[in-house]
Amino acid sequence: MPKPIPTAEPFRIKVVEPVKLTTREERAEKIAAAGFNLFGLKSTEVYIDLLTDSGTSAMSDNQWAGMMLGDEAYAGSKNYFNLERTVQEITGFRYMLPTHQGRAAENLLLYVMLAPGQFVPNNMHFDTTKAHVLHKGGIPRDFVVPEAYDPTSQYPFKGDMDVARLDAFLAEHANDVPLVMLTVTCNSGGGQPVSLKNIRAVSEVAKKYGKPFFIDACRFAENAYFIKQREPSYQAKTIAEIVAEMFSYADGCTMSSKKDALVNIGGFLAVNDHALYQAASGLGVLFEGFPTYGGLAGRDMEAMARGLREVLEEDYLAYRIGQVKYLGDKLLEYGVPIIEPVGGHAVYLDAKRFLPHIPQHHFPAQALGVELFVEGGVRGVEIGTNLAGRNPKTGEHDFPALEMLRLTIPRRVYTNRHMDVIAVACANVYERRAAVTGLRYTYEAPILRHFTARFERT
Numbered sequence: 001m002p003k004p005i006p007t008a009e010p011f012r013i014k015v016v017e018p019v020k021l022t023t024r025e026e027r028a029e030k031i032a033a034a035g036f037n038l039f040g041l042k043s044t045e046v047y048i049d050l051l052t053d054s055g056t057s058a059m060s061d062n063q064w065a066g067m068m069l070g071d072e073a074y075a076g077s078k079n080y081f082n083l084e085r086t087v088q089e090i091t092g093f094r095y096m097l098p099t100h101q102g103r104a105a106e107n108l109l110l111y112v113m114l115a116p117g118q119f120v121p122n123n124m125h126f127d128t129t130k131a132h133v134l135h136k137g138g139i140p141r142d143f144v145v146p147e148a149y150d151p152t153s154q155y156p157f158k159g160d161m162d163v164a165r166l167d168a169f170l171a172e173h174a175n176d177v178p179l180v181m182l183t184v185t186c187n188s189g190g191g192q193p194v195s196l197k198n199i200r201a202v203s204e205v206a207k208k209y210g211k212p213f214f215i216d217a218c219r220f221a222e223n224a225y226f227i228k229q230r231e232p233s234y235q236a237k238t239i240a241e242i243v244a245e246m247f248s249y250a251d252g253c254t255m256s257s258k259k260d261a262l263v264n265i266g267g268f269l270a271v272n273d274h275a276l277y278q279a280a281s282g283l284g285v286l287f288e289g290f291p292t293y294g295g296l297a298g299r300d301m302e303a304m305a306r307g308l309r310e311v312l313e314e315d316y317l318a319y320r321i322g323q324v325k326y327l328g329d330k331l332l333e334y335g336v337p338i339i340e341p342v343g344g345h346a347v348y349l350d351a352k353r354f355l356p357h358i359p360q361h362h363f364p365a366q367a368l369g370v371e372l373f374v375e376g377g378v379r380g381v382e383i384g385t386n387l388a389g390r391n392p393k394t395g396e397h398d399f400p401a402l403e404m405l406r407l408t409i410p411r412r413v414y415t416n417r418h419m420d421v422i423a424v425a426c427a428n429v430y431e432r433r434a435a436v437t438g439l440r441y442t443y444e445a446p447i448l449r450h451f452t453a454r455f456e457r458t
């Protein structure tokens with residue numbers, strides 16, 4: 001019997017960037033000097049950097065070639081028009097405003113639409129979205145399905161909005177809700193996808209109450225791949241067709257191009273409503289720059305336009321989602337508790353089950369991140385109490401249901417051999433988990449505290 005031929009990376013490597021493996025003693029010293037905050041490390045002190053998939057993608061030769069075609073005109077750059085055409089073709093939205101990154105698109109959208117005291121429903125707000133809602137005096141509300149909070153539920157679309165709860169909320173508060181948002185894939189919930197059926201249902205509920213519906217589209221292509229895999233009526237559709245249908249139900253989207261546009265910086269706001277576009281582009285001049293560059297160089301917009309097309313290739317997505325699953329499967333094999341099923345851009349270690357002896361106010365997921373770095377030079381990121389911040393009314397920690405260490409896989413950057421290293425490092429920490437201790441703050445900033453917090457061991 002001939003063996004089935006495995007699939008490997010759908011690219012070959014043209015440029016390499018050396019990474020250095022440090023000793024355990026060096027790493028223990030570096031992380032203590034960084035106040036036990038993984039954001040405080042120098043990237044050269046890290047062997048495998050899984051802090052984020054944001055802006056860390058490797059660009060293709062085609063994107064790099066596009067960089068040489070940068071038209072750096074202040075107004076009306078040809079790269080802007082290419083990007084505009086690309087976004088229109090892929091999303092179907094009429095107007096596109098480039099921004100320096102995703103949070104800038106959120107800033108413009110919420111600046112225009114949100115008044116103090118109003119609510120913003122979302123499946124789960126990402127941290128920058130939540131921070132922008134709060135910054136404008138709004139109140140973020142998460143209505144993700146309850147399965148999202150069960151780390152072992154195999155529900156295929158754990159990013160779905162709980163449509164009944166959204167409907168009930170709008171029935172009561174419609175006058176205080178300026179827009180409905182939906183994050184695909186659901187980053188804060190473990191990179192879990194949202195089904196097309198759910199996107200359609202959310203849009204119907206939003207329509208019922210006359211509310212505009214916006215998609216936080218950072219991982220729109222990864223979400224579409226899951227729809228193709230898991231939603232039976234979409235198996236025969238192309239990724240581009242699924243993406244087009246996803247966006248067809250919405251009035252616009254915010255996008256961080258540092259994710260599924262396969263570039264290192266950039267974002268955009270896309271909308272159908274002309275008045276909204278005008279208001280946002282007027283503010284954009286203040287925060288981002290003239291509407292045909294929005295804080296970006298022409299070359300960046302060209303790379304973004306090309307990346308937005310590449311990300312729709314099914315071979316790429318199969319490799320991308322497959323690599324994340326490869327790591328997840330290895331960890332399960334070693335008995336390491338993770339959020340299942342694994343999401344699109346990251347494997348999330350379940351710190352509550354990994355370190356059950358550390359109470360939530362001693363930051364178990366942060367402590368796990370510290371240990372994994374010391375063990376293997378692998379840098380993850382805490383998605384737990386440290387990230388969640390404090391309730392602005394009570395001043396108490398906003399304890400999240402899940403305490404996770406996110407191992408975020410950059411796009412087209414590491415090989416499966418790197419995944420093997422990560423898995424063994426996690427398994428080793430798991431073996432010595434009883435000896436891991438918690439952390440407490442020695443410094444805490446008032447907003448987005450996770451970036452600069454410093455800790456000591458309890």
Ligand SMILES: *Cc1c(COP(=O)(O)O)cnc(C)c1O
Nearest residue numbers: 101102103126128187218256258
């Ligand atoms: C990254 C991200 C953002 C913010 O984008 P930036 O480019 O980092 O400003 C917003 N929402 C989600 C879901 C994200 O993952």
